[in-house]
Amino acid sequence: MKMMNRMQLALMKKDIRGITSNKQVFSVMLMVPLALTIILPSIFVFVTVLVPDTTSDFQKLLEMLPSTEQIGNQKQMILGLLLNKIMPVFFLMIPIMASSVMAASSFVGEKEKHTLETLLYSPLSLKQLFQSKILASFSVSMMVSFISFAAMIVVMEIEVLLLTGSAVMPDLSWMIIMLLIAPSISLVAISITVRGSAKAQTIEEAQQRAVFLVFPIIALVIGQFTGIIMVSTWILLGLGIVLPLIAALLVKGSVGKFTYEKLLR
């Protein structure tokens, strides 16, 4: 068993190295999180702090907040809203994107470059092969997510501190996101990509399959801005419970589904 783990670890390491050494794919993978976690909140922060008129746009959102949260400086409140209610929804695109890019290159990339067959001739079982690959994609996705989160907090806190003199603190929802939702949504995206990988012949084709996962997120964003839904800790917690279940089912289903014959077609 221990030897098997070492073999799987070798495959995982190779996969992670494969994506980080591919500048083209890796830069795409880093660019979007960078835009989402540094540029986007920065624009929000500057607009909120420097342009006084825009606050009225947030009025609808502010009205939906429980009255206890409405105490204090309005700008501070808007910034808190930005960090803890708006950014989480945008942030969810990062694990989805990172894991689907990684999973596509790890599964279909091997097929495209004719290296999958070589792996199939190894003494790793299909299940072990898939486990290692899923784990590699998952690790990269979590790595990108945590780096993005750290970058966002650092940049935002510095900006807010410099502009308003006091900090905004991330609340419980971020803990739910980072520890429950980001990992499980990564697994969902990975398993969807993996399921498509047997049919897909190119990396792009496989990535497209995970794209539709972004739609519910966009719906959440739109819903939030139009005032239809408010992303609360409860909604996040609910997602945090449902998503891991879906992820577990999907992963189990996708790992069991493959045979050598299907993969080589």
Next chain:
Amino acid sequence: MKAVLTQNLSKTYTGSKNAVDHIEFSLEQGEVFGFLGPNGAGKTTTIKLLCGMLAPSEGSCRVFDLDPAQNPEKLHQLSGVITEHAQMYDHLTGLENLVFYGTLFGVNAAECEKRANVLLERLGLVDAQDRKLAAYSTGMRQRLSLARAMIHSPRILFLDEPTSGLDPESAQNVNSLIRELSVDGTTIFLCTHQLRYAQEICTTYGLIDEGTLLATGNIQRLRAMVFSGVVVHVKASRMPDGLVYQKTGEHTYDITVNSEDEIPPIVKGIVEAGGNIYHISTHRMSLEEIYFSLIDRRKAGKEGENDE
């Protein structure tokens, strides 16, 4: 225990005819088996069946008494495979590739490096070992694939066209490596089109066409299926009367005999008739001639069937 044993092995892909049609053969350990046939004859399908990549539609096969469809992982530990589509990573160097695949087979990294160095040296790739695979030529990739297939010291090697893309010198080198391996007890299952090359290194053969196994056995056995006699080429100033021969040129003749024992009386006859002999040589059917003759015979047979 047989190295390979197939019984009634068949594979039908959905919506097409049998890619492999009820084939039966067996290989002893240490044998170099040449599996020969035209493109699309079913060679690669047979390799995939024997490696557990495909499940047989009918019949069964065993490799070292393991059922490839049931125990692919165990079998892969014992086997090394080269096929056209089993490539390695372009972003890794030659050495890194070998070490990676070695680790995948449970060999520890230090041992992998040691074995990789020996193989790279043996296959003339030492100078290129630290170059990324992307910069390798086809021939270099092919040689590295052979090193990759051997990194875990397998008991059986499945080689699908291992010398395609190799220059004559490298091909020679690969040949001698295969021979050494078989002397050490490794069984080699070799698919190739290059019949002269096959005749150089194989101990037994299987001829396949359109999924049907036409013949198996060593060269003598195959020859016996077509024509076991010897053709004697003679260049002489005159031929005695009563000798059956075929004139092939000025003073050159071909005489067909059943065995070499018949040659001395022929020579005597020519000399006694006052002829001078300038050249005499014997010719047995080569693998290539046997191959074409068997394939033609099958074609003729099929046309005959169609005509009826």
